[in-house]
Amino acid sequence: MAAVEVHDTPELQEPERRTYLNAGHTLSSWLLTVDHKRIGIMYLIAVTSFFLVGALFAALVRLELTTPAGDLLSADLYNKAFTMHGVVMVFFVLIPSVPATLGNFLIPIMIGARDVAFPRLNLFSWYLFMAGGLFALSAAVTGGVDTGWTFYTPYSSTYANGSVLLAGMGAFVAGFSSILTGLNFIVTIHTMRAPGMHWFRLPLFIWAHYATALIQVLGTPVIAITLLLMMLERGLHIGIFDPTLGGDPVLFQHLFWFYSHPAVYIMILPAMGVISEMIACFSRRRIFGYSFVAFSSLAIAIIGFFVWGHHLYVSSQSVYVGLVFSFITFLVAIPSAIKTFNWAATMYKGSISYDSPMIFVLGFMGLFLIGGLTGLFLAAVGLDVHLHDTYFVVAHFHYIMVGGAIMGFLGGLHFWWPKMTGRMYPELPAKIAAWLVFAGFNLTFFPQFLAGYIGMPRRYHEYPPEFQIFNVMSSGGAVVLGIGYLMPMIYLIWSIFYGKKASANPWTGKGLEWTIPSPPPTENFERTPIVMEEAYEYSHLEVKKVG
């Protein structure tokens, strides 16, 4: 039998260091916490649970579409499945994914603060989010909703059966959580930066969240009021959207997309912030064109408010208005391209290490590029007449939102996991998961571009047999993708118990979060840090490492 080496582990002798994790072990110490880090973790658990629910509905949709006949789900059930998939994924996964979890955890730390500006409001936002989620889920079990996540009128307001009100309430209440989180971040970033942390020393993660918060505060009230009007019309027949009551159904689409296009930037901008941090760290370089990347977040947030009409090219909107929206849509592609170019330029001649978070970054770059470029196809009015409401659109937005936002989220989760939990996860499964997600994703969604281009419409449960080959590829890819998503859930949870202890700075990163212990103490910093250097001073660090 092998000899067992017995030695005194220093951890056993030292009194256990106080961290935000061991600050309290009861359930109420979590449910009543005002610590931004614990609230971030609570969002992480909630978002992951919603993700599983959303994925379940996606699995139903993909299973149905494997064969051309509508044999698994009736048309009605199919409509309900993709609606719940969309509602849960958009409002309860994508929108809170990065800002509510990583944003909550990291923003105060990255700017050298002890918490967000309004810690109680932060906890209240979490409860609102959960209440919204419960409304939405109860819609699923009390008859379901079949309007699609877009709730288009007059179908939703007058004709649809099912729990439209509950689902609408869900999105409405969750919206307030999003507004209050944005408000909290804006005030935090304005007022709580440590001495020396002036605006152009902020990590790009902060800039991205600042821009996102502006959209959350300015845009979300519009969707809230729109959903409220839809629900009022449904309950009281007040005639705002339904033409038989004297309303205008396209008005709903304008109001809906006035929020929901900017909302896609609520989903992607924070992920872009994550990507900037990881590219700098794993290329050991300052982000090329820091201020361009910072301002492009603001530009995206602002111009993003003026492109909503590209969802209405075929809705009776004047073709001249369509041309204006088309032009502005092309404009908003510029700041996205600036980011992509600057990331590539940062990596160029950088000393890149391919740790698992970086694999997610590279995956993000590839998928976001395809998503963005196909957006240009859709932005061209003439082409969009052909592509609108086909699987091409479905593929486009999944490349952006799942390929982009979720890839960034997963990458960030791996990158900061050691900081959040004090444990390292196993590297090899993480690399495998990153590759599986990338491969599975492409196999799932690339065929949808082709199917859409040759005319497969979205939102039908049966289709002509010539589209089957694409759908079989998609459903097969979804299995690979599903495994890629499940793996991190397993090894990350495993690592909390069995992972190697993480040092304060396992990636030798720059940024204040790497200067405090992993996991951080409740108050983050013993003393308020004084910031003396620019963001991403990696050249400096290289010298130190060698010397």
Ligand code: HEM
């Ligand atoms: C490069 C910039 C982009 C351009 C030019 C662009 C263009 C478009 C256009 C024109 C449509 C409407 C297509 C139709 O309904 O026929 C569309 C749909 C969509 N886009 Fe983009 N897009 C871009 C980036 C994004 C980003 C960054 C996101 C999300 C983070 C996104 C998410 C969506 C979604 C969710 C839809 C479809 C919504 C639905 O009908 O359910 N797009 N895009």
Ligand SMILES: [Cu+2]
């Ligand atoms: Cu849009």
